[in-house]
Amino acid sequence: MTQDQPVVAHRERLDAVRRALDAAQQLMTESQDSVGALPYLREAADRLTELIDESMAAAVLNGQASLRSAGAQAGLTENAVGPRLARTLTLGAYADDRGRVTAAGVERARYDLESGVSKQPAAAPAPMRFKPRRPT
Structure with a gap:
């Protein structure tokens, strides 16, 4: 991975957020369609979350x-970062079996980056979603 690739990926993600917000704004201003704007707003929120995480x-x-x-810079608690x-x-x-990246995982990732051999995740995970504790 070259040094410019992360910057380009961040730019592309930010552009995707802007496109989703523009689509939502267009619906809300032209046709007063707040309900129709919701999927675009959700897409923008998901892409912005991905950008923050990356x-x-x-x-x-x-x-x-x-x-x-x-x-802390992202406005998250320490427990939410991993x-x-x-x-x-x-x-x-580099996530552990609990699905968290720890300081040890970061150290391993740094070592792998310096040696030029980094792991690749098996698959891109689905976005995090709220799961109610009770079915009601």
Whole structure:
């Protein structure tokens, strides 16, 4: 992976967020269709979450931030960072059996990056969704 690839990927994700927001804005202003705008707003939110997560992963991997400080900068609790990093393409392969990226996983990823051999995640995970505790 070249140095420019993460920047290009971030740019593409940000452009996708903008397109989804533009589509939602168009529906809401032209036809007052708030319901029709909801799928576009959801898409923008999902893509923005992916961008935040990948940006945190890049910052942690490059040593620009610790797990805790990256989460704090993104407005997340420390406990929320590990599972979100486990869903990224950058660090997903370094998640533990609980589905979390820990400091040990980050260290391994850094070592692999320096040696030029990095793991690739098996598959891109589905976006995180709210799951009610009770069926009612």
